[in-house]
Amino acid sequence: MSTAPQIVAVGGNAPYRIHIGAGLLDDGVLLTATLRGRHALIVSDANVAPLYAKRVEAALRAAQPDLRIARHVIDAGEAEKTLANFGGVIDALATLGATRDACIYALGGGVMGDMAGFAAACWMRGIDVVQLPTTLLAMVDSSVGGKTAVDIPQGKNLVGAFHPPRAVIADTATLRSLPPRELRAGLAEVIKYGAIVDAEFLRWLEAHCDALLAADDAALSAAIARSCTHKAAITERDPFEHGERALLNFGHTFGHAIEAEQGYAHGFNHGEAVAVGMLLAAKLSGLLGMASDADTSTLRSLLQRFGLPVELPTGLAPDALLARMRLDKKAQASGLRFILWNGPGTASVVKDVNEAAVLQALRG
Ligand SMILES: NC(=O)c1ccc[n+]([C@@H]2O[C@H](COP(=O)([O-])OP(=O)(O)OC[C@H]3O[C@@H](n4cnc5c(N)ncnc54)[C@H](O)[C@@H]3O)[C@@H](O)[C@H]2O)c1
Numbered sequence: 001m002s003t004a005p006q007i008v009a010v011g012g013n014a015p016y017r018i019h020i021g022a023g024l025l026d027d028g029v030l031l032t033a034t035l036r037g038r039h040a041l042i043v044s045d046a047n048v049a050p051l052y053a054k055r056v057e058a059a060l061r062a063a064q065p066d067l068r069i070a071r072h073v074i075d076a077g078e079a080e081k082t083l084a085n086f087g088g089v090i091d092a093l094a095t096l097g098a099t100r101d102a103c104i105y106a107l108g109g110g111v112m113g114d115m116a117g118f119a120a121a122c123w124m125r126g127i128d129v130v131q132l133p134t135t136l137l138a139m140v141d142s143s144v145g146g147k148t149a150v151d152i153p154q155g156k157n158l159v160g161a162f163h164p165p166r167a168v169i170a171d172t173a174t175l176r177s178l179p180p181r182e183l184r185a186g187l188a189e190v191i192k193y194g195a196i197v198d199a200e201f202l203r204w205l206e207a208h209c210d211a212l213l214a215a216d217d218a219a220l221s222a223a224i225a226r227s228c229t230h231k232a233a234i235t236e237r238d239p240f241e242h243g244e245r246a247l248l249n250f251g252h253t254f255g256h257a258i259e260a261e262q263g264y265a266h267g268f269n270h271g272e273a274v275a276v277g278m279l280l281a282a283k284l285s286g287l288l289g290m291a292s293d294a295d296t297s298t299l300r301s302l303l304q305r306f307g308l309p310v311e312l313p314t315g316l317a318p319d320a321l322l323a324r325m326r327l328d329k330k331a332q333a334s335g336l337r338f339i340l341w342n343g344p345g346t347a348s349v350v351k352d353v354n355e356a357a358v359l360q361a362l363r364g
């Protein structure tokens with residue numbers, strides 16, 4: 001069943017729209033609606049570009065024949081979200097002769113979105129980026145809100161900038177080619193919204209688990225729109241993470257430590273690391289007298305129903321993970337800050353979290 005396109009508006013000082021619908025990558029008028037200049041750089045990865053880049057380029061050209069368009073394709077995967085590849089995007093902009101009114105089209109998952117978005121934030125101190133997310137994770141989370149970054153060996157997303165997109169255009173038909181493991185990774189971030197702000201959404205997810213795992217168009221579109229509505233509202237109120245935006249980091253203090261400790265290349269992808277991270281954060285919350293054991297066990301069951309991991313991978317030392325967390329972006333000179341859980345739909349930012357309790361949660 002095909003679903004009518006939906007729009008989620010993000011307000012604030014740099015407003016934009018999130019368009020959600022099947023076939024939107026062929027809509028040249030929509031793709032060029034926010035375009036100000038004559039240069040477009042399509043940044044994509046080696047899995048996504050062969051599937052979709054030609055269509056995007058054709059749609060852009062049809063809508064604006066005088067547009068100078070270049071493609072920049074990077075190897076796929078988290079290990080490619082590097083300063084070196086960021087430099088490659090900058091070189092591609094220079095080769096294109098991109099002026100300050102140019103636009104980057106970030107076509108792919110969160111890796112492309114974050115890295116191309118960061119290049120857009122930096123080229124000539126800031127050009128436009130239109131996010132064209134092709135993973136569920138990118139549609140529900142990374143394409144929205146303006147966080148851009150690359151990883152360094154010392155930690156995830158440690159070099160980056162806030163740079164909101166001019167538009168987000170999520171063509172849900174692209175999810176038909178997404179590997180099931182990547183679909184499940186996106187569902188981890190969807191579950192996150194339920195956990196932190198929307199208990200009713202958690203019940204909806206439980207009820208629609210089979211449809212979502214089967215990549216049913218209507219179920220996915222509903223989950224994307226509801227997730228984007230939450231992310232839009234939170235990031236509109238707190239674009240620079242001075243307060244409530246930090247709730248979107250639930251599970252990420254543990255998750256990012258896992259990803260960095262695994263060297264980004266092996267083991268869990270981002271969504272999987274966040275799934276385990278949410279459960280560890282729930283356990284830590286229980287140790288600190290917040291979430292109940294019953295709530296934590298319900299969260300574990302839901303993650304498992306969605307085929308997501310709930311245990312730390314073997315071989316990761318708790319001490320090493322704790323050391324990673326000291327360089328988390330939420331950490332302060334006084335100590336660690338965590339997003340802790342008060343049960344379905346409620347979370348809070350807690351500072352000066354006792355390291356012994358963190359180790360206890362990690363040791364199970
Ligand atoms: N900026 C933010 O707010 C934010 C939010 C969440 C996550 N992130 C970041 O996003 C990244 C994870 O994003 P991701 O899960 O999309 O990973 P990803 O970009 O690595 O994509 C996952 C895999 O799917 C492939 N792929 C993408 N779209 C496809 C399609 N339609 N068909 C077939 N294959 C496809 C990619 O080539 C890749 O191999 C992490 O770096 C994470 O830190 C950022």
Ligand SMILES: O=C(O)C(=O)C[C@@H](O)[C@H](O)[C@H](O)COP(=O)(O)O
Nearest residue numbers: 141145147156157245248249252329
């Ligand atoms: O948008 C946010 O804010 C988030 O925290 C969303 C997260 O899902 C995302 O992974 C983000 O990139 C993490 O941000 P970071 O500041 O911890 O790097």
Ligand SMILES: [Zn+2]
Nearest residue numbers: 189252270274
């Ligand atoms: Zn995330």
